[in-house]
Amino acid sequence: MLDWxxxxxxLLDMDGTLLDLHYDNHFWMQHLPQRYAEANEISFSEAQALVIRMTDELRGTLDWYCLQYWSDTLKLDVPAMYREIEDRIALRPHTDNFLRSLRAMEKRALLVTNAHPDGLQHKLEVTGIDRWLDVIVSSHDLGHAKESSLFWHSLQERQPFDPGRTLFVDDNLHVLGAARDYGIAHLLCIRQPDSKSPVRDITDFPAIHDFDEILEAKTESRA
Known part of the structure; x- marks a missing residue:
């Protein structure tokens, strides 16, 4: 239970936390390999295996999240391809109510995301969630992925906050570990970031399915 x-x-992650991670998973596992296969006249399975190998090698680094890096490496216009399946971009359940609730409680709400600015801007255009946020920070602006301790020190310099009075919600266990090491007191993990994938068994951090669980906690804490 949260004591508001x-x-x-x-602090809120975007992909897999506020937004359904199905869009990103579909893009990297299906759409991008298909377009790469077409451009290079190879099979889909070959292209998919190549993309998986390349992304696995960079997982957790800033390049892993950088659309420009992948455009240069794969010789494709990745930001443009992102827009080809924008109909799959969707809020996770109860996200809009949760963001409105934070505003009503006068909590300072910051989006802290590893998303590249091109992809970030696109998703904000589609969803409009920025209207409920006080600050939006991309790790690309700070030069470090959220998995790095350097990200959290840089964030503190740019947007000062008290770690002991901060809640951070993310779906990435490595990112949550870095936040815990920095000293953020209140941490929550998302159990099912991709609506088309199974619910995960999370044991390292307190976890929720959807934001209505936090809204219920808020209501009960006022009782």
Missing amino acids: GQIDTV
């Missing part, structure tokens, strides 16, 4: 009286700042 002990929380001033809420």
Whole structure:
């Protein structure tokens, strides 16, 4: 249960937390390999295996999240390809109500994401979630992925916050570990970031399925 009286700042991941990760998973596992296969006249399975190998080698680094890096490496216009399947971009359940609730409680809400600015701007255009956020920070602006301790020190310099009175919600266990090491007191993990994938068994951090669980906690804490 969250004690909202002990929380001033809420840091929120985007993909897999506020937005359904199915869009990104489909893009990297299906759409991009298909377009790469067409451009290079190879089979889909060959292209998919290549993309998986390349992404696995960079997982957790800033390049892993950089659309420009992948455009240069694969010789494709990846940001343009992102827009080809924008109909799959969707909010996770209860996201809009949760963001409105944060505003009503006068909590400072920051989006902290590893998303590349091109992809980030596109998703904000489609969803409009930026209207509920006080600050939007991309790790590309800070030069470090959220998996790195350097990200959290840089974030503190740019947008000062009290780690002991901060809630951070993310779906990435490595990112949550880095936030815990930095000293953020209140951490939550998303159990099912991709609506088309199974619910995960999370044991390292407190976890929720959807944001209505936090809204219920808020209501009960006021009782």
